[in-house]
Amino acid sequence: MEFAPDIPRWRQVAEVIRRRIEDGTYAPRTRIPSVVEITAEFGIAAVTAQKVHKGLRQEGLIYTEPGLGSFVAERPETPPAEG
Numbered sequence: 001m002e003f004a005p006d007i008p009r010w011r012q013v014a015e016v017i018r019r020r021i022e023d024g025t026y027a028p029r030t031r032i033p034s035v036v037e038i039t040a041e042f043g044i045a046a047v048t049a050q051k052v053h054k055g056l057r058q059e060g061l062i063y064t065e066p067g068l069g070s071f072v073a074e075r076p077e078t079p080p081a082e083g
Helices: 009-022 035-042 046-058
Strands: 062-065 069-072
Touching: 009 035, 009 046, 035 046, 046 062, 046 069
Parallel strands: none
Antiparallel strands: 062 069
């Protein structure tokens, strides 16, 4: 992945993971890549990969089960727009 110089790398990687969650690549209740796996896939430092997980947790997109990994959170269904 080529990184934009003006955006923190963790944000750019988090966006990739977010898109994978939104498009169903990572379905609800399935494990997302670990810090080690993100480090290897994107060529970033472990501390940067930890920020990716932290940011996605803060957004409510993932949750972490100690000793098991991080998983995609259930998302409430959005009701269809009326109109």
